[in-house]
Amino acid sequence: MNIHEYQAKQLLKQYGVAVPDGEVCKTPAEALAAAEKLIAGGQKMLVVKSQIHAGGRGKGTFKSGFKGGVKLCKTAAEAHDLAKAMLGNVLVTKQTGPDGRLVSTLLVAGAPNIKKELYLAVLLDRATSRPLVMASTEGGVDIEEVAEKTPEKIVKEQIDPALGFQPWQGRKIAAALGLKGDLANQCGKLLAGVYKTWWEADASMVEINPLCIIEGADGKDQLVAVDAKIGLDDNALYRHKDIQAMRDLAEESPLEIEASKFNLNYIKLDGSIACLVNGAGLAMATMDIIQHYGASPANFLDVGGGASKDQVTAAFKIILSDPAVKAIFVNIFGGIMDCNVIATGIVAAVKETGLTLPLVVRLEGNNVIAGKKTLAESGLTIISGDSMADAAQKAVKTIAK
Amino acid sequence: MAILVTPQTKLLVQGITGEFGARHARLSLDYGTQLVAGVTPGKGGQFFEHGGHKVPIFDTVADAVKQTGATASAVFVPPPFAADAILEGVDAGLDLVVAITEGIPVRDMVRARQAMTGSKTRLIGPNCPGIVTPGTGKDSHGGCRIGIAPGYIHKKGNIGVVSRSGTLTYEAVWQLTSRGVGQSTCVGIGGDPVNGTSHLDVIKLFMADPETKGIIMIGEIGGSAEEEAAEWIAKNGTKPVAGFIAGATAPPGRRMGHAGAIVSGGKGTAEAKISAFKAAGIGIAATPSDMADTLLKMM
Numbered sequence: 001m002n003i004h005e006y007q008a009k010q011l012l013k014q015y016g017v018a019v020p021d022g023e024v025c026k027t028p029a030e031a032l033a034a035a036e037k038l039i040a041g042g043q044k045m046l047v048v049k050s051q052i053h054a055g056g057r058g059k060g061t062f063k064s065g066f067k068g069g070v071k072l073c074k075t076a077a078e079a080h081d082l083a084k085a086m087l088g089n090v091l092v093t094k095q096t097g098p099d100g101r102l103v104s105t106l107l108v109a110g111a112p113n114i115k116k117e118l119y120l121a122v123l124l125d126r127a128t129s130r131p132l133v134m135a136s137t138e139g140g141v142d143i144e145e146v147a148e149k150t151p152e153k154i155v156k157e158q159i160d161p162a163l164g165f166q167p168w169q170g171r172k173i174a175a176a177l178g179l180k181g182d183l184a185n186q187c188g189k190l191l192a193g194v195y196k197t198w199w200e201a202d203a204s205m206v207e208i209n210p211l212c213i214i215e216g217a218d219g220k221d222q223l224v225a226v227d228a229k230i231g232l233d234d235n236a237l238y239r240h241k242d243i244q245a246m247r248d249l250a251e252e253s254p255l256e257i258e259a260s261k262f263n264l265n266y267i268k269l270d271g272s273i274a275c276l277v278n279g280a281g282l283a284m285a286t287m288d289i290i291q292h293y294g295a296s297p298a299n300f301l302d303v304g305g306g307a308s309k310d311q312v313t314a315a316f317k318i319i320l321s322d323p324a325v326k327a328i329f330v331n332i333f334g335g336i337m338d339c340n341v342i343a344t345g346i347v348a349a350v351k352e353t354g355l356t357l358p359l360v361v362r363l364e365g366n367n368v369i370a371g372k373k374t375l376a377e378s379g380l381t382i383i384s385g386d387s388m389a390d391a392a393q394k395a396v397k398t399i400a401k
Numbered sequence: 402m403a404i405l406v407t408p409q410t411k412l413l414v415q416g417i418t419g420e421f422g423a424r425h426a427r428l429s430l431d432y433g434t435q436l437v438a439g440v441t442p443g444k445g446g447q448f449f450e451h452g453g454h455k456v457p458i459f460d461t462v463a464d465a466v467k468q469t470g471a472t473a474s475a476v477f478v479p480p481p482f483a484a485d486a487i488l489e490g491v492d493a494g495l496d497l498v499v500a501i502t503e504g505i506p507v508r509d510m511v512r513a514r515q516a517m518t519g520s521k522t523r524l525i526g527p528n529c530p531g532i533v534t535p536g537t538g539k540d541s542h543g544g545c546r547i548g549i550a551p552g553y554i555h556k557k558g559n560i561g562v563v564s565r566s567g568t569l570t571y572e573a574v575w576q577l578t579s580r581g582v583g584q585s586t587c588v589g590i591g592g593d594p595v596n597g598t599s600h601l602d603v604i605k606l607f608m609a610d611p612e613t614k615g616i617i618m619i620g621e622i623g624g625s626a627e628e629e630a631a632e633w634i635a636k637n638g639t640k641p642v643a644g645f646i647a648g649a650t651a652p653p654g655r656r657m658g659h660a661g662a663i664v665s666g667g668k669g670t671a672e673a674k675i676s677a678f679k680a681a682g683i684g685i686a687a688t689p690s691d692m693a694d695t696l697l698k699m700m
Contacts, residue, residue, distance in 0.1 A: 124507060126624040126661070129514045129595045144666050161515045202508050235480060235660065236506035265658045269650075280592060280658025281566020281621055284647035285689035288671075291650045292688050300651070302658040335551030335571045336428065364575065366551065388572070389690035 001232045004051040006107040007246045008230040011201055012208075016193040018186075018224045022109025024051075031083030034108040035076035042217055043110035046073050048082040050091050052101040053251040055229075060093035062086065063100060069093065072111055079108055102250065115221065117210035118177055119143055119154075120191070122198040124205075131159040131198065133191065135173050139210035165195035179223075183213065186223040194225075201243060202236030205229070255318050262314040264303055271296025272326040273395050274319040276312070278303050278333065286331045289392040295399060298325045309345035316349045320357075327358040329395040331388060332365070339363045339371030347378040358383065358398035362391035403534040403586040404561065404606040404613070405497060405523070406473060406545040410534075413438035413471040415478055415486045417449050417458060422477030425501075425549050427451045429475075432552035433536055433543040438465035440474075462486075462493040473497040475531060475547045483527060484509035491522040499547045500527035500597070507660070510595040517597075524597025528660065530567035530589035533574075541583075550574075550587065558583015560696065561607035563600055564619035565592045565659065569647060569689065573617050576693035585613040592659025594623070600630035608639055615641045615700050617692055618683065622648030623661045623669040628677040635681035643684035643696035646674045 003011075009019040021041060023034035035046055050057050050069035057069035062085070069091045071082050083106055092100035117139030125132035136154045138146045146153055155176040157169050170188025179187045190211075198206045207229045216222035237244050249257060259266030265280065273290050277283035280302045287297035299319065303311050319325055332342050346361060362385035363371045375382050383398070385391020412429065416422040417439030429436050430451050438457055439449045445460030459465040462474065474495050478486040483502040490498040505527050517524065525532060531548015533555055535541035540553035554571055556578045564570040570589050577584060588603050590596055600618060607613045620627035627646065634642055649671035651657045653664040664670050678685055686695040 124511070124594060126594050126626075127629075129511055131511065147666075161511045199508065202506055204507065233507045233660075235504045236508060238481065239506075267652070267655055267657065269652065277568075279566060279568025280662060281564065281569035281619070281647050282572060282689075284566075284621060284651060284657050284662065285569055285572075285645070287650040288647060289688045289690065297650055300655075300657055333568045333571050333575070335554065335568070336549070365554070365571070387690050389688055392688070392690075 001234055001237060001247060002053045002251070003230055003232065003243070003246045004053065004105065004248065005049065005228055006051055006105070008228040009225065011230060012194065012197050012225055012228055015197045015200065017190055017197065018222065019228070020110045020112055020224055020226060022107050025083060025106045025108050026087070026104065028080050028083040028087065031106060031108050032076050032080040035079035038108065038110050039076060044074070045111040046079055047071070047109055047111040048073060048079055048086065049107040049109065050086050050103040051105040051107055052091060052096070052103060053248070054093050054095040054101060056093035056095050057091065060091045060096070063090040063092065069103065104250065112212070112214035112224065114212045114214055114226070116213040118212070119146070119209050120194060120211045121205060121207040122195055122203070125158060128158060130161060131195070133157045133159060133165070133169070133173065133195065135177055137177055139212070143209065159195065164199070165192050183221055183223060190223055197230070201230070202233045202240060204231040204233050255321060259318050262311050264301060264311060264315055264318070266318055267300040268322060269297050269299050270324070271298045272324055272399055274298040274301070274322065274325045274328045276301050276303060276315050276319065276328065276330045282331065282333060286329065286388070289388055290329065290396065293392050293396040295396040298322055309348050312345040313349040313352050316353045316355065320353060320355070325357065326399040327360065327395050328355070329391060330359065330361045331391065332363050334363065334365035334368070334371070336366060339365050339368040340374055343371035343374040347374060347380060350380050350382070358395070360385055360391050360395040360398065362386070362388055402610055402612045404603070404610050405586060405588065406532055406534050406547060408433070408534065408536050408543055408545050409435065410473050410545045411435050411437045411469060411471045412545070412547055413440060413462065413465045413469065413474050415440045415462065415474055415476045415490065417441055417456070417477070418444055419477055419479070423449070425475070425477065426456070428552065429546045430454045432546045433538065434546045437469040438471050440465050462489045462495070466493045466495065471495070473547060474499065476500040476502055476527070478502060480504040480506070484513040487513050487524060488516055491517055491520050495522050497523050497525065499525045499529070499531050501529060501531055501548050503528040505593070507595055510593065514595060514597070525588065526591040526596060528593040529591030529596070530570055532586065532588050534586045535584055548589065550589070554578055555587065556583035558585065559612060559614040560584045561610070561613040561616045562587040562619070563603040563607070563616070564589055565621050565661070566619065566647065569619050572689060573619060573692045580693055580697065582693065582697065585610060592621070592661050594661040599626045601626065601633055604630050604634060608637070613640065615696050617696050618642055618644040619692070620644065620646045620674055621659065621662050622646070622651055622657065622671050623663050625669065627674040631677040631681040631683060634683060638681065641684070641696060641699040643686060643692060643699060644678050645686040645689055645692050646671045646678070647689070
């Protein structure tokens with residue numbers, strides 16, 4: 001699960017990480033009040049930030065034509081006008097795709113005078129099964145680009161999960177980032193807080209880009225998280241009621257939400273052949289084989305090990321609500337499941353949904369002969385495939401006509 | 402010989418009284434696997450009965466091991482308690498713990514892996530279909546089936562199969578069996594980002610196993626375990642290996658069912674894995690329908 005920037009900052013703040021003062025706003029009036037409060041608190045410059053789960057907000061454009069999902073301003077009146085231009089409008093960035101995302105929440109925050117931008121992240125190192133802290137002097141830019149062009153500018157520090165983040169590791173990273181004196185101390189403290197956020201919140205990734213050296217109110221240099229992104233481990237959400245409440249359904253595809261109600265794992269794609277498969281690996285492989293034979297998959301859909309009638313019916317309904325779908329390819333390896341039960345489920349689902357699109361079914365496994373017989377005797381026009389390759393080719397052929 | 406387990410391996414099931422664990426415990430008994438004990442805290446002293454078998458249930462893994470001599474475990478314990486169950490098996494000195502459970506938090510597995518450092522126990526999974534070493538009976542009956550794979554699709558023979566995915570393993574096994582070619586052992590290592598045994602670990606075991614003459618290695622997007630295995634095979638491989646990588650059409654940044662199947666930050670792409678396979682002389686199956694044929698052509 002992903003959360004918004006303002007939510008990520010709330011979590012970080014909870015674990016002692018410094019973030020700029022800010023307020024969450026849902027209306028221009030709230031933005032005005034927030035700006036007035038921040039200015040009264042001594043902020044000389046403000047930033048109004050659209051809250052969507054996608055990067056590239058600053059360089060994005062609203063469908064209204066208004067440019068920039070992140071804007072600086074100096075007065076409360078300006079903040080009010082910016083909020084008016086952003087709220088209720090759809091922001092398109094390089095990460096949202098052409099459909100963009102509706103902006104319904106803003107973060108109005110102090111925009112401190114930035115002296116230097118750094119990069120910081122905590123993530124899982126899959127090669128070692130340990131947490132990894134990544135830091136770089138190159139902040140505020142695309143870290144993948146830094147990794148590719150100047151990998152020496154990224155420092156990595158593995159964390160022993162039994163010990164947690166150690167003070168010496170904080171000093172080591174601070175030194176690598178060229179931080180000295182009080183800033184080095186702040187860096188150690190901040191790193192410990194960011195690591196703690198990752199660990200305690202069961203995050204899959206915490207990324208702070210940029211982490212900034214700013215001129216504090218007292219004139220001294222300060223280290224603050226100016227932007228923040230947190231991804232969470234879905235498997236661990238059950239133990240975080242507070243984080244569950246941060247889920248924003250508006251950021252998720254309605255079809256994917258519907259699918260999750262039936263324990264279906266559905267991801268919409270751009271192609272025209274829908275797939276319905278049992279097992280994640282086989283589902284991916286089914287998408288691949290459709291492409292291999294010259295068409296594109298309309299979705300990833302794993303119905304899991306069971307594939308009950310209700311699940312298959314729900315899956316058909318979800319598939320059919322995508323207007324781009326021109327044919328359906330059902331690929332089931334019923335290892336333990338009785339193929340005849342699955343076939344009965346498919347027939348019932350076809351009847352219930354009144355399916356008119358071409359349907360290609362490949363069944364293999366336990367009691368497959370009875371299953372194929374059920375399909376053949378259903379009176380429905382179901383195209384049967386013998387192998388995955390045979391069925392995939394038949395499915396591709398149906399849309400080539 | 403096979404790898405990891407033989408038809409003589411004594412198995413216990415952690416979570417044997419749960420619906421999922423019980424169902425697959427019955428199927429393992431039907432397959433002829435030496436299922437000697439079950440573990441469910443609070444139900445020690447009871448029996449798990451099926452088809453004339455009477456399997457004793459214990460409160461702890463340590464008790465089960467002491468009383469029955471079990472050396473391997475299948476973990477069917479629900480996700481919040483699964484890492485704890487794995488560590489209980491490690492403490493009891495099991496040779497092998499196979500964690501079937503899907504949905505264990507990553508943090509729990511990071512801790513469990515750390516705690517297992519230096520222990521003699523090998524962990525397979527989590528979120529995996531398990532292991533099958535086929536037997537010599539009808540439909541490979543009499544083999545060792547740990548986990549949730551359909552036993553009857555196997556056939557005793559000389560091909561090793563290793564994969565992250567369950568159904569894709571069955572697909573490969575079925576292709577082999579349908580062509581009259583049997584398997585030494587089939588290992589599902591699981592689809593999570595943190596697991597106990599990697600592709601490379603299993604490949605090394607297959608290369609050292611005199612019974613295994615050829616290997617099918619199935620990978621998918623995410624991480625770099627396939628690349629590591631390919632690199633090792635390029636230097637040390639002595640047997641033909643064919644492979645398939647699933648997820649070439651998966652959009653970046655999305656998890657494709659398995660928690661570990663994600664291309665993030667341009668890492669873990671199917672392209673990179675396929676080119677690592679090619680560089681190592683691993684036969685690439687153009688489609689998942691060609692996994693067995695690709696290997697058989699090399700042999």
